[in-house]
Amino acid sequence: MLPRFALFLSSISFLAFPHNVKAQSAPGNLGIFESESDIGVLAQPSKLVYDPAQQTYTITASGENVWFDKDNFHFAWMKVSGDGYFEADVKFLGKGVNPHRKALLMARPSLDPDSSYVDIALHGNGMTALQFRDGKGAMTNEVQAALWSPKRARIEKNGDYFTMWLAGDDGEFHLAANSPRLALGDSFYVGLGMCSHEKDLSETAVFSNVKISGSPAANWTNATLYSTLEVITVNSADRTAIYQTQGRIEAPNWSHDGSFLLFNRNGRIERMPTAGGSTQVIDTGFANRCNNDHGISPDGKQLVISDNSQGEHKSQIYILPLTGGTPRAITKNAPSYWHGWSPDGKTLAFVGERDGDFDIYTISTQGGEEKRLTTVKGLDDGPEYSPDGKYIYFNSVRTGQMQIWRMNADGSDQTQITHGELNDWFPHLSPDGTQMVFLSYPKEVEGHPENKDVQLRLMSLKDGKITVLARLFGGQGTINVPSWSPDGLKLAFVSYALIPKE
Secondary structure, eight states, X not given: OOOBTSOXXXXXXXXXXXXXXXXXXXXXXXXXXXXXXXXXXXXXXXXXXXXTTTTEEEEEEOOSOEETTEEOEEEEEEEEBSEEEEEEEXXXXXXXXXXXXXXXXXXXXOSSTTOOEEEEEEETTSOEEEEEEXXXXXXXXXXXXXXXXXXXXXXEEETTEEEEEEEOXXXXXXXXXXXXXXXXXXXXXXXXXXXXXXXXXXXEEEEEEEEEEEEOOOOOTTOEEEEEEEEEETTTOOEEEEEEEESOOEEEEEOTTSSEEEEEETTEEEEEETTOOOOEEOOOTTOOOBOSOXXXXXXXXXXXXXXXXXXXXXXXXXXXXXXXXXXXXXXXXXXXXXXXXXXXXXXXXXXXXXXXXXXXXXEETTOOOOEEOOOSSSOEEEEEEOTTSSEEEEEEOTTSSOEEEEEETTSOSOEEOOOSSSEEEEEEEOTTSSEEEEEEEOTTOOSOOSSEEEEEEEEETTTOOEEEEEEEEEOTTTSOXXXXXXXXXXXXXXXXXXXXXX
């Protein structure tokens, strides 16, 4: 058994390096690190200087990038096992040429340039991101932090999950981003890296107050839950974490003018600027047990909520002004959970449980009698209108597996849309009606529970092609309701992290 987050005990000579990795046993002390290596192709000589008096590591390196499916950087490393954290203060020397030169705190199972990895990448312009490649030769993804130019950075491993913690001027660490599940193996490399982002030019970064510490194997009992409100750019799959909090928030909606997001927390609806900032609770009157089925009217003036504060405490649907006010009851029967608003603003689509069956219903925004659209045995959920109002998309388990279906707005011609092995939930149509995002669980997962490894997947409705937009730890609360930006370029969702008790 290897020591947890401690130096690998094997001699350097026993490590077998691939032909494309140049091991450099530099003269002098490497501090806590075991060795150093050029990863990938570096056109200029690299240099590591450890100052034992100041306990700083100064790394000078070239390298085209740490991105895409291959890396090019210089790496001072040790080999470790188990759980723990690795942290440092980071600063660049000089003005720099490329604003995206990168100083790195990294973990990876191999010194191959196309290895899977996870790192904190501090860019020369101050942007800081949790980067990860979830398989050998896969493309790199990232979650950009809301905090730029942090004073200190920490990468933490608990089981197969990694989190980025950043400290600002107050010196206090705060969760800044989290990764999907990444299995690095029984032993792996951790260390400091530098990449100039210019293949023929070298840049320098200084790492100080470097600390590495092990922790017991993750005990998930009574772990602390953190929520991260993220925005993802659809074309690039770049993610930005705009808000983090301890506890659970759920189900973001995007305002029609693009200026703010809504989500629910502890039974209330809150709003916050899309650019980040403070949150504000919307006055929903007596409705203080709102769940994650809420949305904004097509004219941007009204808010629909599903709330179980009244009567037998079963969810009912209400409408109120978006700015806040007294809710107006829409449904009579319970439980009822809103999911879609017709483009003309006249009709709501919702899920209702009646006599033990969950089916899709519609009802006028003025209330009245509900109309049942699905009658097949098995759970039907998540109805949403297409932007032209012609169709309602929904998810159904009627085939024995949860898949996305489509029907005419009157309930006729119910047609299956997805046919894969995953369980697909909550279809959301882009504003132009050409794409659909949905949440996918592994095939063995029943229902839409919280705290699972899930995927956000994107379908082109023209040809049915499906791509993975993001992998994350989430599920219930991630993307239950419509959350496209009004220009159709971005999506909002919530990812989660469980941090074991110390």
